[in-house]
Amino acid sequence: MPKTAVFPLRRLGALSPAGATGCMLLCGVLWSFGGLFVKLLPWHPVVISGARGLIACLSLLAFCKAAKIPVRLTGRGVLGGAFLCATLLSYVLATKLTTAANAIVLQYTSPVFVMLLCALIYRQRPRGADVLVVLVTLSGIALFFLEQLTPGGLAGNLVGILSGVANASFYVYCANACKEESGPFGVIILGQGMTFLVSLPFWFLAPPVPGAAQIGSILFLGLVQQTLPYILYAYAIRRCPALTASLVSVAEPLLNPLWVLLAVGERPGTLSLIGAGVVLLAVTAWCLNNQRLGAKV
Template sequence: MTRNKGILYLALCAALWSTAGVFIKLIDWNSLVIGGFRSAIAAAVLWIVLWRRGTPRPVWNRSTLLTGLCLGGTTALFVMANKLTTAANAIVLQSANPVFVLLFCAMGRGQRITRRDLTVVAVVMLGVVLFFVDDLSPGGLLGNTVALLSAVLLAAAFLFASSAASLHETMSGVLIGHLLSALIGVPFLFLEPPVFTPVSVGAILFLGVFQLGIPYVLFSYAARVCPPLAISLIGMLEPIFSPIWVAIFVGEIPGPLALTGGVIVIITLCLWCACNARQAGNTGAPS
């Protein structure tokens, strides 16, 4: 596993994560129940991978618990934010997580924040804001605060996942996070019992296996070779890919500002990755 392959895995993760919007629209259930079911299925996928690797028992230690708590908390807070503010506000504010990654790396790891990294983070965030500017709203203070907290937890999850001692630990932390999300969401089915139809069952299986389960297996591998900032920035492709699927399957075409923002994000990330790869080649470091 090289860093370049890890970045490719992360881009594939972002593409698969972004299919959530299309398939969630097919399920007429409480959002917490949807989140709980898909996380339970994703946890099963991760456990199967661990079992196939000969390590079926997840590791329970400080690192995996912190990763799991942060991932589970991110999911719960993001669902809450979507109920308390607009979806665009929630996405844009959660997309601030690279800023917190930089801060955590500087404070917790003593890493120097370079001007290039700051510029890339600022430009990518500008692109995301442009992408959703037509739907942004100044209201929903509580929801906006919750969305920002989800960005903080997501940044922390990236740091804990990338600093785990082994792939087994990284995957265990992600598995624990999905188990926590399932524990939070599934009990709500007793308050609002879901109606199981062939379409809803098919959609929730897709969400659990292909939108969360397999991507988080790829994420676990990528986190072994990619630094937290790379994980965070490549993950910003998710909100850009999402409207593409909506345009293809629903017919909703993004406006000019949204398209401009998407192009800015993609070009900036491509240039940043190319620059890092060239720098690694010049120094003889593994890419």
């Protein structure tokens, strides 16, 4: 471990594979509450993103300072921060425009876009399985559009796909961030801060109405739904087996619409549910197959 590490870094860095798996699962559960609180907050989606980003940015900076984790940025890191900003903004906007299930499942397609981006940028030749998963995933996405024919629903689905592309771009350009001493914290802090800066005009165009429930919700989003899981993820990913990480990552798209259904009563249509099942099964099976092939190399 780095000599600058103190208590949090030592303890989290010493996680067993089983403990890391538990932390990864907890990350998915915490992230899954995003859809519910975005639905409950009666603020403009860009304001929600910005307020959540400001809280997460400041709290992550405080954590890094307390844990003596150096926060460094490179040119690639700045670009990664911009992609994370786009991911955060587009996801919240999609959740407001369409169902929580559609928004999170469309973002979950990001591994497919990672493959497509690698093929375009790094000239990586896709395999037959890669082409198949793209076709199957597109067929599942098409079911969302067949059911969401209203202007808002169509716009929400399109923004949801944009969220998947932005998330994929973030991972492609920040693939080596976890190998550095500071991990991904510098990129994440920058991305959250950028989200707040982008939101500033909307605080005047659509000023949020404060209240106890609203303040509690935004604090939960910033501290519990963003800061805590990012801290856990940064350490757990180093000890959690890649195959297990792929499996537990499905917790977020499965639980996200469940919380919204139980609390708000939002029910996705039949075609959307079928499409979600197709996308989740295709992407998860493809990720597991990639991990299996990688383990044999």
